[in-house]
Amino acid sequence: MFELFNAVEFLVLLALVFVWGLTGFAANRFKYAACHNGNVKRWSRLARIGIWAGEVLFCLWFVNMLLVLWLFGWLFVWDRLLVVLPVMALPALWVMRTSMPKLKQADSGHPASLVSIVAPIHTMLIGTMLAAYLVMFAVPAIPDATESTIYPGILLACAGLLWWYQQRRVEKIFHRQPGLAARLLRGTGIAAVLLTVALSGYTWSLAASKFPDTMEMVNHDAVDFGGGTAFAHASLHQGGGHSPVTQGNEAVSVAELTGPRTGVPDKRFTLHAKKQQIRLGSGRMIEAWTFNGQFPGPPLVVNKGDLVEVKLVNIDINQGVTLHWHGVDVPNAEDGVAGMTQDAVMPGESHTYRFVVNETGSHWYHSHQLSSIQVQKGLVGPFIILPENQKRSGSTLDLTTFAHDWATPEGTVTTLDAADTLQRKAVKPGTEVRLRLVNASSETKMFTLNGTAYKVAAIDGNDIHEPGALTDSLLRIGGGGRFDVIFTMPETPVTLALYDENTEVGIVFSKDGQGKAEPLKKGTVFDPTSYGTPAPSPFGPLTVFDRQFTLILDQLYVGNYDGKTAQLWAINGEVFPDTPTLMVEKGDIVKTTFVNRSWADHPLHLHGHHLHVLRKNGKPISGSPLVLDTLLIDPGEMYEVAFAANNPGLWMDHCHNLEHASLGMTMHLAYRNVTTPFVLGGKSGNHPE
Ligand SMILES: [Cu+2]
Incomplete structure (x- = not known):
């Protein structure tokens, strides 16, 4: 459902820029008409219709954000309300207080103050463009005081410039009505200047995004200490020896x-x-x-x-x-x-x-x-x-199967292991079966098992406490994730399949190795956070955390990344290598909150540590303790997880939709005073993503 709000915001922002563009044009025509007895009424009416349409759209955007706040929570909208809202709300108020009454007066024959009609409307256009730019290309994600002041500041400067410019223009036009040719020339000139500025900005940003020939993987410039003690991280720099090291910590x-x-x-x-x-x-x-x-x-x-x-x-x-x-x-x-x-x-x-x-x-x-x-x-x-x-005993069937997507010239081919067709396996009834399902593809896969009751015995290799029997569940596994499914082989066939995929891929287990595939037709999505029964866990409501991190996952609609232009996947508004580095010390107990505000699901994978899920969407998990290394986060979801920082080193924390990781969604967990002699980039030959 979150995607719907996301789409509404995107469309409303586009419409806002379009409508305020037209309104700005109408206001401009009104200016010319008023100076030279043109069709004042017509342009005034059009400008007022535009203002109403623009204000309604702005309110729609605001209501949409309030709904997101109400349904999903503060972290889903805080940047919108603290940074984006002011750059539209301030000029929207200015237009309603100043432009609108003046247009009405002019309509009824009063001389109009043209500058105070045109300048606010044009400022509003810039405000909507700034808002669209922020939401689509440079999402603030974790808003800070700088961002909440800098953008309204830019807008204020634009308003001042526009006011000064319109004053000059009105004076000029009043004395001499420019002909059509002059107006066209002017318009083309302004458009050419804006286009040149935009194109050079784009070219510069494309070139600047190219990774250097060698670089360090860990970002030392945006270090997040998670509210815990900050410490010298200079020693993180390559070679370590060049920089002072915190005393007592080699x-x-x-x-x-x-x-x-x-x-x-x-x-x-x-x-x-x-x-x-x-x-x-x-x-x-x-x-x-x-x-x-x-x-x-x-x-x-x-x-x-x-x-x-x-x-x-x-x-x-x-x-x-x-x-x-x-x-x-x-x-x-x-x-x-x-x-x-x-x-x-x-x-x-x-x-x-x-x-x-x-x-x-x-x-x-x-x-x-x-x-x-x-x-x-x-x-x-x-x-x-x-x-x-x-040992793997002969009396049980222990079978690992990899779901995989192959890129072929004819398109994606999905397989279970190397089979793109149905497989059949003979299993003696009464045999205990353990299926280890691995999703090696980047896309989330939904496995189904039909023909017997079964249990999910483990997720990501960690046992579920007292798992209950399932029959019609859709087992969603994000890229990199694993489920262990166990059942006792019945007399009748059992079908393992991939739900809702345009493929016959699957395995039929039967006593004679024959039988027709009967995949599950309909089911409900399995929720690991309410499966099994509670058991003692190292982390609970009373745990005191040494560090707490918030990671917000967004899409950037278009951005430049390592010399190419693409849709990007951001963490806290940044793409690798500008994503923050989470700094911890050995022994820290760490909490991380993941918020997915993008259109896609993201299986976040932390290397070297196990994540204990505490809460999903603010609600404590109600089933078995859930310990994961790959946390699948759907759009609109928020997870709070805990881990013990007990494995010193430099660790990747990235999306295991590996295309997402290679388009920005990569960051690192770094322990105090750990350095690396290794580098990335063209010369080194190292390209982890
Ligand atoms: Cu992802």
Whole structure:
């Protein structure tokens, strides 16, 4: 529903600029008519109709914002009310108090003060343009006193200039009526000047948006301490040694924050990144990039407590690759982010990751070099952590399946693993089945299971406490997210499918490996915040937080980003690399509030930490404790989450719709005094997004 208010605002703002443009024109014509006995009545009437239409539209915009305030909350409108409202409300009042009565007087034969008719109307036009600019291209998001004064200030300056200019014009016109040719010339001249200014502004901004050849990933210029103690973050700068370090706190390089470098690993794997043609179920061939020539890559199955060693060898992925352990809280140096925790591994090179796993659950690995391209091309695989000493037993069916979207010349092809057609599996009735559903695509996927009651046993690898039986739920999983679904195989077939997608992709489980697909036709969207039953959680209503952050997600309708013009995705009104850096200290208990005011859903993924969901839309969660690494936030939603800052390093916090991440929606969590020797950009070859 939030999208509707968003659309109304967009359309009303466009209409406002259009209507006040026409009204400004009518007021101008009135000025000429009044000076030389023209059709005063006609232009006065048109100008007054325009004013009424413009004022009604302005009120509509305001009511729309009040409704958003009432239905969604203060954080959804605070910038509109504190920054955008004044730049329209002030001139709107001026027009009603000054222009309108003068137009009426002129209409009934009184001599009109032309300047006080035209200047307010033209100021209102500038106000609406400024408002549209702010909402569409430079959203204030987190309004501050500077923003609430600077824009009305700009408007005031414009009003003064317009007043002075109109005074001069009226005097001039009064003495000499310009002919049509002169007026046209003038109009064209003004339009040409405005166009030149706009075009040079655009060209400059496009060039300025280009990332430098080398840059640091973490933004040191916009640091958010979350209301906690501010401390010297100078040591964050590359090399650390150049800048003073807070006393008693030696700078630590990311490169030192490794897992155990010695010791015999409990599990050892080698992954070869290489180009490989993949044959889908239908016979269609895909030019994929794979680990070990398969899609998804080989399942890495380990036990909690294991020392895991994975050697990554790049055979022929020209841009380089890395391995990121999505959902696993590894030491920072093992996190696999090119340009922040390591350099991309180039063809012919290798890199070894070593870490101890201290958790269980369904996770996955993927490249974090050019991830918006490489994940889509297939550089992904399952990373499954079983409890200590547990094996995948023969009596249960433990099946991981990846939902994926392939970009092909014929358009997007959705698959479950490498199957773009229906799959069938024979399962003996009575078998315990665990399906580990992974969404490796950027788009949110809705899984359904039909033919049996089932439970969602875990989300993002974290167990749900006392999950209840489900039958007709739509399991929405955002990009990067995972659900574990369990059921006991019945006598009759069970169908796993993707809801409402134009595809036959799915799996039919039956006792003889036959049977027709019967996907769920209708269901209700599963809500993890009210599923299962409450259980003790490390964070509750009484938790005292050391730092609290507010992150507002917006779209910028058009913007310039790294030398290209596109629709962008902003955090607190900024796109990477200008997004804020969240600074914490080891041991902090941190609360973060996410507010999604955009048209799209965003699966926000924080590396290296687990997010405990506290509240959704202001209401405490009512089911099982909900611990996530990828939080799917729909338009109009607000989530409050908590995490313990217990894993020092520099960590990405980004949208796992990886196109969104590569168009601005990327930021970082940084611990005090952690530095990185790695950089991004053309020369370094590191491009994490
Ligand atoms: Cu997103």
